[in-house]
Amino acid sequence: MTAAQCSRAGCRADAAWQVVWRNPRIHGPERRKIWAACPEHVAFLREYLASRGFPVEVVAFDAADAS
Template identity: 80%
Template sequence: MTAAQCSRAGCRADAEWQVVWRNPRIHTPDRRKIWAACDEHVAFLRDYLATREFPVQVLRFDEAATS
């Protein structure tokens, strides 16, 4: 299985995190989008979405499988 790559532009690192989010202005509550993130960029991606007041949840890939 190929590891997911970080969603940050220009980053090709393996992702350890899932940044789960939605835009409440256009997505229904059951719709969630997922960005993959490496350790270096997880805070940047989370903060980028939180600044826009989007609901955001950060999970390790192994935690997401059991949630």
């Protein structure tokens, strides 16, 4: 299995974190999206979503979740 890559535009580093979020204006609590994040970009991606008022949670990346 190939490692997941960071979701930050232009970054191809391996992901170490999952940034779990949703847009409450269009999705209920059961609908969540996951962005993969490398250690360098996890804070950027989290802040990007949080600044828009989206509920955000950061958890360690689990390769089993990517399958």
